[in-house]
Amino acid sequence: MGRKMFDLCGRDERLRFSPYCWRVKFALAHKGLDCEFVPWKFTDKEAIAFSDQSKVPVLVDGDQSVVDSYEIFRYLDRVYPDKPLLGDGPAAERARFFKFYAERSLAPGVMRTILMDVFNAVHPDDREYFRTTREKAFGRTLEEMHSPSQGLSMLDKALEPMRGRLEESPFLEGDEAGASDYLVVGAFMWARVASAADLISNADPVYAWFQRMLDLHGGIGRNATRIVDIDGGYAN
Numbered sequence: 450m451g452r453k454m455f456d457l458c459g460r461d462e463r464l465r466f467s468p469y470c471w472r473v474k475f476a477l478a479h480k481g482l483d484c485e486f487v488p489w490k491f492t493d494k495e496a497i498a499f500s501d502q503s504k505v506p507v508l509v510d511g512d513q514s515v516v517d518s519y520e521i522f523r524y525l526d527r528v529y530p531d532k533p534l535l536g537d538g539p540a541a542e543r544a545r546f547f548k549f550y551a552e553r554s555l556a557p558g559v560m561r562t563i564l565m566d567v568f569n570a571v572h573p574d575d576r577e578y579f580r581t582t583r584e585k586a587f588g589r590t591l592e593e594m595h596s597p598s599q600g601l602s603m604l605d606k607a608l609e610p611m612r613g614r615l616e617e618s619p620f621l622e623g624d625e626a627g628a629s630d631y632l633v634v635g636a637f638m639w640a641r642v643a644s645a646a647d648l649i650s651n652a653d654p655v656y657a658w659f660q661r662m663l664d665l666h667g668g669i670g671r672n673a674t675r676i677v678d679i680d681g682g683y684a685n
Contacts, residue, residue: 468635478666561600
C-alpha cells in the first residue's frame with residue numbers, strides 16, 4: 450500500500466491551496482518521500498471518515514493514517530528519521546513558535562486580504578459549505594470580512610519577527626530551510642495559489658525568502674498551478 454495524502458482542491462482539481470497541506474508537501478519533499486496527492490473537497494467528508502475527523506491534510510502511509518500538519522511532521526521524523534524536520538531542544542521549540550506564529554499572527558491578515566478570492570477558487574459544490582461555516586465562525590458575511598487594505602496592514606505588522614530573523618540568515622531555520630520555514634510558507638502558498646494579490650513588496654526580505662522557498666525541492670511551490678493560470682492575469 451503506497452503513501453497518499455488527501456489534499457484540498459478548488460474548482461479546478463489542479464488548484465491546491467490549503468496552507469496546512471502545503472506544509473506537509475514541503476515536509477515530504479524535504480524527506481525525499483514520494484506521495485500521491487488525492488484531490489479532496491470540503492464536502493467530501495466520507496472520503497476521510499476513516500480518520501475520525503473531517504479536515505485535511507490526512508496522510509495515509511501504509512496501514513497508518515495521520516492527521517494535523519504538525520503531527521504529520523512528528524510522524525515523519527519518527528518513522529523516517531533521516532533529514533529531521535523538528536529536531537530536539539531549541540530547534541523543536543523554534544518550530545513550535547513558528548507554527549503558532551503562522552496560525553495566529555500571519556493567517557488573519559492573509560485571510561482578510563484574500564478571503565473572497567478563496568471563495569471564488571473553491572469548488573462550486575463547496576461554496577455553500579464554505580460560506581456557511583466561515584460566516585458562522587466570523588459572525589459576519591464573507592464580504593464584510595474581506596478587506597484587503599486592512600489585511601495587508603495587519604500582515605505588514607505581523608511580518609516583523611520574520612524580517613528580524615531573515616536579516617540574520619536566508620531561512621527561518623538558518624542556512625538551510627527546515628520545519629520553521631515549511632510551517633510558515635503554507636500561508637504564503639495559500640495566497641499564491643488562490644489569489645492574484647501581492648502580499649509583500651519585492652524589496653521586503655520576506656519576499657526574497659519566499660522566492661527561495663518557491664525554488665526548493667525542484668520548485669514544488671513555483672510550479673504549483675495558480676488561479677491566474679486558469680483565469681489569466683499577472684503572475685510572478
